[in-house]
Structure formats: C-alpha cells, structure tokens
Amino acid sequence: xxxxxxxxxxxxxxxxxxxxxRRTGPDPARASRPRRRGDGRAAAxxxxxxxxxxxxxxxxxxxxxxxxxxxxxxxxxxxxxxxIANYVRMFTDDPTFYTxxxxxxxxxxxxxxxxxLVALAVALWLNSGVMASGLFRxxxxxxxxxxxxANALVWHLMLSENGxxxxxxxxxxxxxxxxxxxxxxxxxSVIAMSVWQSFGYNVIVLGxxxxxxxxxxxxxxxxxxxxxWRRLRNIVLPLISPSMFFASIxxxxxxxxxxxxxxxxxxxxxxxxxxxxxxxxxxxGFSFDRLGYASALAWILFVIVMxxxxxxxxxxxxxxxxxx
Numbered sequence: 001x002x003x004x005x006x007x008x009x010x011x012x013x014x015x016x017x018x019x020x021x022r023r024t025g026p027d028p029a030r031a032s033r034p035r036r037r038g039d040g041r042a043a044a045x046x047x048x049x050x051x052x053x054x055x056x057x058x059x060x061x062x063x064x065x066x067x068x069x070x071x072x073x074x075x076x077x078x079x080x081x082x083x084i085a086n087y088v089r090m091f092t093d094d095p096t097f098y099t100x101x102x103x104x105x106x107x108x109x110x111x112x113x114x115x116x117l118v119a120l121a122v123a124l125w126l127n128s129g130v131m132a133s134g135l136f137r138x139x140x141x142x143x144x145x146x147x148x149x150a151n152a153l154v155w156h157l158m159l160s161e162n163g164x165x166x167x168x169x170x171x172x173x174x175x176x177x178x179x180x181x182x183x184x185x186x187x188x189s190v191i192a193m194s195v196w197q198s199f200g201y202n203v204i205v206l207g208x209x210x211x212x213x214x215x216x217x218x219x220x221x222x223x224x225x226x227x228x229w230r231r232l233r234n235i236v237l238p239l240i241s242p243s244m245f246f247a248s249i250x251x252x253x254x255x256x257x258x259x260x261x262x263x264x265x266x267x268x269x270x271x272x273x274x275x276x277x278x279x280x281x282x283x284x285g286f287s288f289d290r291l292g293y294a295s296a297l298a299w300i301l302f303v304i305v306m307x308x309x310x311x312x313x314x315x316x317x318x319x320x321x322x323x324x
Contacts, residue, residue, distance in 0.1 A: 119202030209243030
C-alpha cells in the first residue's frame with residue numbers, strides 16, 4: 001500500500017484516512033488527557049449560589065404567581081379556586097384593561113423611538129471629538145443611577161401648573177397647559193420624563209458601538225466623496241446595528257414595566273389617561289384586594305412582552321448586520 005507524503009515524512013506505516021470518511025474512534029489527544037476527579041462537584045459547587053438564587057427569586061415566584069392567578073385570592077381571607085375565570089374576566093368584564101393596554105402600547109412605542117433617537121444623536125455628537133466627552137457621558141448617565149422617585153418628584157414640580165416649565169413659557173408670552181392634569185398632555189409628559197431618565201444608558205451602549213467602527217472605513221468614505229448623511233446611513237448605522245438591536249430590546253422591555261413615573265407624576269390620571277399595565281395590576285393587588293386577578297394581569301403582560309421580543313428577534317434578521 002502506498003504511503004501518503006505526510007506518513008512518509010513522519011516515518012509511519014498507518015493507512016491514511018480516505019477522503020470523505022469521518023474518523024469514528026476516540027480522539028487520541030482527548031483520550032490521552034487525564035480526566036480530573038471532582039470537576040463536576042466543583043462546577044456544581046460554584047453554580048449552586050446562582051442556581052439557588054435563581055430558583056428562590058425567579059422560578060418559585062413565577063410558579064407561585066401562576067398558581068395564584070387561578071384563585072380568587074384576597075390579601076386576608078381564604079383563597080377560592082376559580083380556574084381561568086380571572087383571565088376571562090380580564091377580556092370580557094374589565095373595560096379598564098383595554099385602556100391601560102392601549103396606554104402601555106403607546107407609551108412603549110413612543111418612548112422607545114424617542115429614547116433611541118435621542119441616545120443616537122447624543123452618542124454621535126460625543127463620538128465626533130467634542131471636548132470633555134467623558135464628562136458629558138457622566139452627566140447624561142447620572143439620571144439613570146438617580147432614584148426614579150426623586151426624579152419623578154422633581155419633574156412633578158417642574159410640570160405643575162405654576163411650575164418651572166410654565167414659568168419659562170410665560171416669559172415669552174405663552175400660557176402653558178396644566179401638563180399633568182390635561183389628558184392631552186399627561187401621557188406625553190410621562191414619556192418625556194421617562195426618556196430623560198433613561199436615555200443615558202443607551203448613549204453608553206451606542207457609544208461603544210460607534211467607538212468600535214474602524215476609522216479607516218470612515219476616512220475612505222470621506223475621501224470617496226460620501227457626505228455625512230451617506231456615511232451615517234450606509235456605514236455607521238449598519239455597523240452599529242447590533243448595538244441598536246440590543247438597546248431596542250432592553251428599552252422596549254423596560255417600557256412595558258413602567259410604573260413609578262405615572263404613579264408619582266399623575267397617579268394614573270386624569271381619569272385613566274396615564275394608567276399602565278403594571279400600575280393597573282398593582283392597584284388590583286394591593287388597593288382592590290384582588291391578588292389572583294393581579295397575577296393574571298402579570299402573566300398576560302409577560303406573554304405580551306415575550307411575543308413582542310420574539311417579533312423583534314425575527315425582524316432583526318432583516319436589518320442587523322453581524323458581519324464586520
């Protein structure tokens with residue numbers, strides 16, 4: 001039997017593996033590697049704290065919430081099993097549900113779009129070589145780490161009828177509305193406060209994506225005559241699309257969980273103009289003594305967020321570019 005060139009050089013007479021045939025025997029390199037005893041135990045020991053915390057604070061509450069949603073469960077009293085009656089009631093006997101669902105969807109869409117647009121504009125500005133860009137990043141990120149209740153209280157003072165905003169408008173002869181008591185402006189006021197509170201996080205995320213773009217590509221495009229808009233549309237946005245996708249996912253999930261802003265700014269009013277899903281389920285659980293119905297609302301919200309997130313993951317195949 002003729003020897004291959006590699007075998008002749010190596011001085012071995014073992015037959016060569018025929019092309020297209022996969023070796024089925026044990027990998028010699030892996031077989032010669034000694035398996036350490038106790039590796040599995042060590043891995044389990046290191047994973048145990050995280051798994052215990054995940055089980056205690058995620059899995060158990062999830063299962064408990066699912067069970068409670070099948071009961072008429074008051075804060076004080078004996079629970080009564082009602083099956084899916086809470087879910088049926090939600091869609092048939094609770095007109096407020098559709099109102100708060102619509103408010104939450106409007107908030108999520110407008111808030112996410114404005115958040116990403118403002119964050120992208122600021123990130124582009126900071127990445128353009130502006131002086132003290134690091135200091136500006138800190139300033140824009142400060143509201144993210146400031147307690148949301150404190151921020152909401154400050155904005156409540158600013159947007160009140162005799163607040164700072166209307167005072168500034170009065171100096172130029174404009175009579176400002178009662179931002180928090182007018183149903184035409186209340187939800188927009190909550191959105192504005194929420195964008196100010198959180199866009200600094202996306203500035204950091206998108207800024208990291210911008211910093212990773214090779215400068216040579218932008219310089220070559222500039223030499224070829226591409227203007228700022230063409231560079232942004234054809235080079236910058238495709239290259240930071242993974243960062244944009246991550247920011248959009250996290251921002252949208254956070255938008256559906258909005259609670260503190262409407263609770264502190266408007267208490268869900270006027271009427272139900274700024275009532276949201278989380279605020280509605282909170283009131284049902286702790287104000288109206290309906291823990292079972294509140295748990296059902298929480299599960300419907302969970303399903304909605306999961307579906308929208310799944311749609312985002314499906315849609316990202318059309319616009320997210322991972323080939324860099």
